[in-house]
Amino acid sequence: MSHHDDDLHGLLAEYETPSALVAACKKVRDAGYAKWDTFTPFPIHGIEKAMGIRMTGLPWIVLAAALVGLASAVGLQWWTNAVDYKFISSGKPMWSIPANVPVYFELTVLFSAFAALFGMLILNNLPQPSHPLDHLQAFGRVTDDRFFLYIEKGDAKFDLAETQRLLDGTHPVTVDAVNEDRRTSDQLPKPLVLTAAVIAVLALVPFAFIAKARATKTDKPKIHAMGDMDWQIKFQAQQPNPLFQDGMAMRAPEPGTVALDEHPDDEHLTAGKVDGQFVRTFPAGFKVDEATMARGKERYEIFCAPCHGMSGNGDGPVAQRAMTLAEGTWVPPTALGQDYLRQMAVGQLYDVVTNGVRNMPAYGSQLAVDDRWAVVLYLRALQKAKAAPVGELTDAERAALK
Amino acid sequence: MAKTKETAKEGGFGDNIRMDGLATKLMGIAGGIGVIGLGASFGLGYTSDKSQFMHSYLTAYAWILSIGLGALWWVVLQHLVNAKWSTVVRRVGELLASTMPVLALLSLPIVIPALMGDSTLYIWADSQKMHADHLLHKKAAFLNRDFFVVRLVIYFVFWGVLSRYLLSKSVEQDKTGAPEIRSKLQGLCAPSMILLALTLTFAAIDFVMTLEPKWYSTIFGVYYFAGAVVSFHSFFALALMWLQKNGRLAKSVTSEHYHDIGKMMFAFTAFWAYIAFSQFMLIWYANIPEETEWYHVRAHGAWGTVSYLMVAVNFLIPFFGLLSRHVKRNRMALGFWAVWILVVHWLDMFWLVKPHMHTEHLPFSILDVTCTVGMLGLFIAAAAFASQKVNLVPIKDPRLEKSLAFENF
Numbered sequence: 022m023s024h025h026d027d028d029l030h031g032l033l034a035e036y037e038t039p040s041a042l043v044a045a046c047k048k049v050r051d052a053g054y055a056k057w058d059t060f061t062p063f064p065i066h067g068i069e070k071a072m073g074i075r076m077t078g079l080p081w082i083v084l085a086a087a088l089v090g091l092a093s094a095v096g097l098q099w100w101t102n103a104v105d106y107k108f109i110s111s112g113k114p115m116w117s118i119p120a121n122v123p124v125y126f127e128l129t130v131l132f133s134a135f136a137a138l139f140g141m142l143i144l145n146n147l148p149q150p151s152h153p154l155d156h157l158q159a160f161g162r163v164t165d166d167r168f169f170l171y172i173e174k175g176d177a178k179f180d181l182a183e184t185q186r187l188l189d190g191t192h193p194v195t196v197d198a199v200n201e202d203r204r205t206s207d208q209l210p211k212p213l214v215l216t217a218a219v220i221a222v223l224a225l226v227p228f229a230f231i232a233k234a235r236a237t238k239t240d241k242p243k244i245h246a247m248g249d250m251d252w253q254i255k256f257q258a259q260q261p262n263p264l265f266q267d268g269m270a271m272r273a274p275e276p277g278t279v280a281l282d283e284h285p286d287d288e289h290l291t292a293g294k295v296d297g298q299f300v301r302t303f304p305a306g307f308k309v310d311e312a313t314m315a316r317g318k319e320r321y322e323i324f325c326a327p328c329h330g331m332s333g334n335g336d337g338p339v340a341q342r343a344m345t346l347a348e349g350t351w352v353p354p355t356a357l358g359q360d361y362l363r364q365m366a367v368g369q370l371y372d373v374v375t376n377g378v379r380n381m382p383a384y385g386s387q388l389a390v391d392d393r394w395a396v397v398l399y400l401r402a403l404q405k406a407k408a409a410p411v412g413e414l415t416d417a418e419r420a421a422l423k
Numbered sequence: 424m425a426k427t428k429e430t431a432k433e434g435g436f437g438d439n440i441r442m443d444g445l446a447t448k449l450m451g452i453a454g455g456i457g458v459i460g461l462g463a464s465f466g467l468g469y470t471s472d473k474s475q476f477m478h479s480y481l482t483a484y485a486w487i488l489s490i491g492l493g494a495l496w497w498v499v500l501q502h503l504v505n506a507k508w509s510t511v512v513r514r515v516g517e518l519l520a521s522t523m524p525v526l527a528l529l530s531l532p533i534v535i536p537a538l539m540g541d542s543t544l545y546i547w548a549d550s551q552k553m554h555a556d557h558l559l560h561k562k563a564a565f566l567n568r569d570f571f572v573v574r575l576v577i578y579f580v581f582w583g584v585l586s587r588y589l590l591s592k593s594v595e596q597d598k599t600g601a602p603e604i605r606s607k608l609q610g611l612c613a614p615s616m617i618l619l620a621l622t623l624t625f626a627a628i629d630f631v632m633t634l635e636p637k638w639y640s641t642i643f644g645v646y647y648f649a650g651a652v653v654s655f656h657s658f659f660a661l662a663l664m665w666l667q668k669n670g671r672l673a674k675s676v677t678s679e680h681y682h683d684i685g686k687m688m689f690a691f692t693a694f695w696a697y698i699a700f701s702q703f704m705l706i707w708y709a710n711i712p713e714e715t716e717w718y719h720v721r722a723h724g725a726w727g728t729v730s731y732l733m734v735a736v737n738f739l740i741p742f743f744g745l746l747s748r749h750v751k752r753n754r755m756a757l758g759f760w761a762v763w764i765l766v767v768h769w770l771d772m773f774w775l776v777k778p779h780m781h782t783e784h785l786p787f788s789i790l791d792v793t794c795t796v797g798m799l800g801l802f803i804a805a806a807a808f809a810s811q812k813v814n815l816v817p818i819k820d821p822r823l824e825k826s827l828a829f830e831n832f
Contacts (some may be wrong), residue, residue, distance in 0.1 A: 066828075066830060111820065119707050119708075120704075120708065126697075
């Protein structure tokens with residue numbers, strides 16, 4: 022086969038059997054070549070040893086990516102939940118490990134999988150859109166029944182006569198000189214570039230909509246992406262319901278129904294009143310101790326603190342956000358340390374927790390009777406902390422304040 | 424190469440694959456340790472604290488049963504997926520699975536007191552206590568002595584017959600070389616796998632979960648299974664190393680096979696953690712009192728320390744320890760992690776069972792050692808007994824050649 026040296030890309034040897042190829046590999050490996058490869062219709066056991074392929078460093082890349090994924094997940098969850106957008110939900114801690122483990126797991130696996138796939142591609146110099154061997158008619162049998170060994174001219178040890186002799190000595194069917202690929206353009210195909218450009222532009226569209234939504238105001242109702250969830254086929258509390266004779270969807274309990282642990286006769290306990298007057302004492306049997314105070318504090322921080330604030334100054338995160346948005350309709354939550362509230366009967370405070378007042382909703386349905394009293398108790402403690410007379414402090418406390 | 428007389432007898436397999444005198448020796452030593460260990464346990468137990476004995480015994484039993492069930496599961500799996508890498512080591516797995524009759528006998532000190540109405544372990548053994556409590560009363564249709572025995576008989580008959588059948592068919596193939604045995608066992612193992620999953624799940628519920636009959640976790644069987652698989656592979660690796668050290672299978676079993684066993688140890692360490700955490704997180708998140716009660720005990724005081732320790736010793740440490748392929752291919756390193764896993768899996772069983780005995784402190788006792796060592800001795804003796812007259816390799820299995828030449832990429 023005649024050719025110009027400039028045009029030569031490498032030498033291709035063709036074999037009839039896998040074992041012939043493996044034997045040839047050992048010779049080429051021992052001759053010290055580096056830029057060469059084999060091509061077979063199916064994986065051949067032991068060929069990586071015959072080719073002298075070293076252990077890949079891919080596992081280290083994957084391990085590093087896994088640790089980065091884990092760290093990213095911890096960072097993401099911590100930043101979003103405990104720093105950037107604090108939101109009290111059912112009194113759960115802002116930041117807890119167990120709730121976020123699924124995210125750690127997912128991101129660790131995701132980063133590892135991407136590192137494994139893309140690392141493998143990069144280490145193998147893939148993707149390779151074209152190769153000089155593609156144009157060789159005989160090479161087509163590589164997907165069928167022939168086994169090939171290819172040494173590139175770029176190899177430091179490559180010498181046309183010497184390499185030819187080496188390959189001839191490995192009992193090939195033929196040894197072909199392969200020319201540089203002068204036919205395939207260096208440019209990407211036009212349709213491919215066009216498609217990629219269109220996809221890239223389309224991919225920006227959702228972001229454009231998001232940007233528009235953030236920058237403009239609208240008085241149209243929100244888009245309902247999940248109609249079935251927003252409009253469920255069910256009767257809601259205040260809707261009419263033709264199935265019942267009285268036409269109401271919301272059903273009242275049977276007359277005389279008493280819930281577990283309910284004491285309908287003890288008005289002091291359940292309503293905070295005696296003979297229509299708010300009581301000034303805690304109910305009989307209500308224990309004022311450390312445990313009740315702790316319970317009251319816990320309930321307060323779940324149900325009251327979002328608006329009234331942890332110290333009762335009316336500066337909870339909901340209030341702060343409302344002030345930031347400056348919507349004008351916002352009625353700030355009451356600061357709980359004010360004088361008139363310090364004078365207020367415990368029965369009335371209990372009544373406010375139970376039934377709500379002005380803008381404040383009723384918490385009777387969410388807090389049990391004992392818990393409401395515990396909240397009132399804790400509220401008293403908060404008030405006292407704000408206006409404790411010096412005379413009631415211990416010497417140590419007074420010393421600490423100086 | 425000098426051929427031993429055993430290899431000549433087996434048509435020149437080229438490796439020593441008969442136990443011969445070694446089986447008798449092993450039966451004597453392991454069986455002796457087993458009898459002494461259990462004898463000491465019974466002696467100590469019935470002269471001192473009954474509750475301590477019962478709980479220590481159950482801890483050890485849950486541990487040894489998991490290894491036996493892990494073996495049976497493994498053999499069924501190899502047939503089911505037509506595995507080729509494992510053919511050379513499958514017979515050893517079959518022998519370990521054939522310990523089921525001994526495991527059934529070992530359950531008697533748990534079963535008999537329950538049948539006699541002793542509620543030291545299981546409150547449901549006392550029907551009066553059961554019907555005094557509304558919730559337990561509702562569960563009495565399942566949790567009663569008669570049905571308990573019926574279930575146990577079903578489990579052990581199924582496990583015993585299945586393991587015996589798989590071994591005998593495999594041994595039959597050694598003689599006849601009939602290739603159709605392969606496909607026949609593969610077909611059998613599909614339904615067997617389903618039944619094994621069900622029986623293992625219910626056995627885990629019966630022996631361990633019903634200690635606290637008001638508590639329930641639907642993933643509990645899977646949790647026990649994860650521990651069973653990881654500890655079986657550890658035991659398996661150690662058994663093969665011991666055999667090779669004694670000149671058996673010295674040439675046939677290579678680093679490639681250990682590498683695969685190591686992969687299973689690694690994978691199921693991660694799987695155990697996945698299941699353990701899934702169980703915990705769902706209960707933690709939902710925060711329903713009847714479910715959290717179980718974790719509440721294990722999250723505070725000394726048991727809380729054990730729980731945190733478990734995260735480290737059962738998952739984090741062996742996970743990174745077994746991560747590298749070099750560790751899995753190195754017998755010393757793999758052996759170390761195999762022993763580690765067997766110990767921490769025992770701790771896992773301790774963590775499942777013992778809070779039922781003491782919620783405040785950790786009731787470690789000499790009985791834990793004697794029961795565990797005793798059962799381990801009898802378990803090994805039972806496997807040695809089964810190994811007396813069989814080859815350690817299924818020499819005429821059509822997949823054997825591929826298994827011997829097996830290489831990991």
